[in-house]
Amino acid sequence: MTRRKRPPSLTLPHKDGRTRGSRPLCLIAAFALFSFVPRAGAQLVPYTIVGDAIPASLTGSKGDPVRGRAIVANRNVGLCLLCHSGPFPEDRFQGNIAPDLSGAGARWSEGQLRLRIVDASKLNPNTIMPPFYRVGGLTRVATTYRDKPVLTAAQVEDVVAYLMTLK
Amino acid sequence: MQTAILDCIAGCMTLCLIGTALGAAEIPLDQRRSDSEYMSADTRAMQSDDTANPGMLAALDGETLWNEKSGATNKSCADCHGDAKTGMKGVAARYPAFFPGQNRPVDLEQRINISRVADQKAAALPAESKDLLALAVYIGLQSRGMPIAVEETAQSKPFIEAGRTIFxxxxxxxxxxxxxxxxxNWGKRLGGSLVPQAQPTGYPIYRLEWQKVGSLQRRLRDCMGAMRAEPYAYDTPQLVDLEFFLMWRARGMPMETPAVRP
Structure with missing residues (x-):
């Protein structure tokens, strides 16, 4: 399985002269990074895939299942119920393109759910499931959404926390 | 050794995944369904009753425009083409079509504007304007019930293929x-709506969501917006290629212009 490395941070030369000797090289290096690192890649929290999971929380803490449920149910934020159905008696219009979310927390571990939300294409390149925490390798993203993931790291954690309650 | 076996299994699994991807393909011709089959009975009834179909108002406007003199030549469409009911029969079912003058395909609305500029010496009607849509509906109506007859020729094939690539x-x-x-995933549910096959059999359509008549290009731009993609601008080659591919994909299906859609 692929492991994501933490993207290299951009280090500018110090003013105190410690790196003066290598300044031209540093500038070239900085230029190269600007050219090849996706512009907003640095905005995303780096994560590590282990097997078919991202075991560690993106934020370092547990999400809030109550907020997570609200995100899942919101058609403009989580978008989940467009394709999935689930235990949402208040919503009559749920999709059936993707599996029912009921029992998701029993079928998958927290880390497995996290990777499937972050970027399910890491597991199945042909999946219809959108990547919810990715900004690179996308085509013709509308200006409003450019360089922004569908969900923030905190929102991903909230959704993971909610799905884990669906046993 | 164990690693080699694992690699081999992983390789086989990858091949299986690729196989699955290639398996998902075009809808067989005999399984194609008009998008009207995915509508409520009420909306279907609205489409099939000309006195209830709001698109017919655009057709009436189009008929007036067809007979109206326009441009420096002071000619109407009818002056050259005669009665649209005979002269335009089956024409809309053949669009988009390869237009040698531009060495690429044009859609019906673009073809109308080519005639306006070249023959009537009039200004082109703006994309998605009421008058252009009215003329397209009126001309489209003359093909209602006729099979879509978009042609794949040596000249048109690269553009159909370009449209397929975008699709x-x-x-x-x-x-x-x-x-x-x-x-x-046609036939499944996206939220509250059945996913249609996207067969563009009835454009320009009267869309209830728009509360007006609109073109296939408008519908495609809406769809791209829903995918959170940057929509192609009106009349860009990519949008016309996509229209061309979709009409080719619906070849043989009966025209429904003006269709009513939710």
């Missing part, structure tokens, strides 16, 4: 392709 390519923040919904 199958993932785009937007949601990283979806048109094909993932409309080839692979």
């Amino acid at each position: 199958e390519r993932r785009q937007g923040q949601l990283n979806l392709s048109c094909a993932q919904c409309h080839d692979d």
